[in-house]
Amino acid sequence: MKNSDKNILSTYLLPKIIILVFTAILVLPSCNTTKFLKDDELLLNRLDTKIISADKKTNVSELKSELQQFYKQVPNTNFLFVPREWYWYRNQEPGDTTWLKKWRRNSLGEEPSILKENLKEQTRAGMQNYLRNKKGFYNAQVESEVKANGKLASVTYKVNPGTQYTINSIRYLSKDSSLVNIINDISKESLLKKGDPIDAFNFDLEAQRITSELQNLGYADFNLNYIDIKGDSTELLNGIDIFFEILPYQDNQAHKKFKVGELKIYTDYHQFQKEENVSSETLFGSEYFKESKDFIVRPSIINQKIFLLNNAIFRAEDYRKTIRKLFSLDSYRFVKINQQVNPLSDTLIDYTIFLTPQNNKWIFDLGTDIFFSNISRVDNNLIGFAVGTGLTNRNALGGSERYKLSVETGVEFKAGTPIQTNT
Known part of the structure; x- marks a missing residue:
């Protein structure tokens, strides 16, 4: 380890580690949550699932992992070495209505995982039903075992899956x-x-x-x-x-086999659009509609994104691919496809595609950044400040292209040298 790295460790990290350990020594003894429990309550402390008498072909670790999804109760977790239920109890006393105590109870705390017989039985039954009805272990048996150590409870689910069909x-x-x-x-x-x-x-x-x-x-x-x-x-x-x-x-009745019927594409659709304000052109075998004087995006570009071809056999993959590709056009905010059976032929599906343009063609963004850097070879600490701006056009040439112009500048300076400690 280089001297500069040792200096950083001893100067910055070591004191923090000492403080953290010292705090834990002082705090942990006072964080005993079992003192809050009633006489007939046990706090769930450990949880385990054991697979016994499994067939050689059974993947025990995989099966155990699948069964854990049925746990209805799990032990509480810790925050900074302190049980989360302690935060819940400590901020649950009468009169604890301040926002700070509510925040500690709801953000740092967890409701104590007090062992409940009905939840334990639901877990056991869920595991057994899953093995019998979903995994082919039709003779599976699951039992639960509880061991108490003072006010702490350890629950083990013993699973005997038997032979898998x-x-x-x-x-x-x-x-x-x-x-x-x-x-x-x-x-x-x-x-x-x-x-x-x-x-x-x-x-x-x-x-x-x-x-x-x-x-x-x-x-x-x-x-x-x-x-x-x-x-x-x-x-x-x-x-x-x-x-x-x-x-x-x-x-x-027999299942019907469909083909793609007529395609109508509204290239600048909005919810208040009126039919009398819209004109249309037949291009590439489809009908393209526009309200503006010119098409926002060239129909040839839109056509490349549509995989539903007139009179072709319907394919669900073509339908999904069309949606994905149309959404990739940056010029549009929303894409909606309506489909209906052709009124003259019950084996044709007609499609109407609504493309809603972005509100603004241009995007302006401005960002700042502050950074700190340590260069160990020269033992310097640097502080920097940067600012950048960008201007993006989402449809520069009518093909939904994205062009961006950005500028960024910054400055950095030496903040000082860390305290040297000779070892």
Whole structure:
């Protein structure tokens, strides 16, 4: 360690460390919060979950982490080595109505985590139900154990998960005959495989994958509600046959496959806009509307951000990509897309895009900065002051380009030399 670094440590840090330790020695003995408890109350001090008798294939650490989400009570934390419930108790006495005491109670303090039997039981039941209903441990057992040391309580949840059931087979079914071949193709990319452990989260991912695939094939109205997941463990040992069934549309109708219909783009929309004040032009296969004399952003630029193509098969990804790209245009504050089924064809979806411009084309900003620097090689302390300003144009050439001109200047000077301590 260089001498200059030692000087800084001894001059600035060491006294602070000594003061902090000395304060802790004086304060901590007076911060015993158990003296505030009633005779029948215990303060939750420790909390643990132990996995016992787990199958070799079970990832114990991962399972333990998942179960901790069901804790209904956790021990209080500390602030500067002082239990937060102490701040709560000390500022909870009659007459403690000043803003300072309220601030200490609400900001520094925490309501004491007094052990409650009903919350302990909710935690135990939540863990057990999760293991049985979501993770495939259908014979799981969870028990809770409380150990008291004076007025402090330690709670341990003992988890015996047993054997986790696995997938014996996977079948994809559809009552909608028009989707049978599509579902067969989609099933080839399944996220689930024979022998995988039963896990509701993975089933949800697979259902979401099927939904996304169908939405990108034109089935705009398809959603998770049309997928029914069932299981059958008859005559199987620790295994389940899984069925993904695609339900028909309303009233047992076939799901409709949609195409993109007409596109209308309002390039300078505002909430008080009147149709009689708006003119339109047909460009790039879409109808562009404007109230101003000229387009704020060139239609060719806007068209590059739109991935919904007239008469093309609807794809949910194209819809989401269009929203993302239009929002990337700095010239606009808001982007809104309305969609409705074409009144003349129930398999076409028409889109109306509303682009609301920024209130100001120019952005002006001004900033200041004060900094302190220690350069150990020359053993100097420097204090600096800087000021900067910038001017940004969000649509300089009509293509929603962003151009910025900025200027910054500053000054720094030597503040002094730290006290030298020879060692």
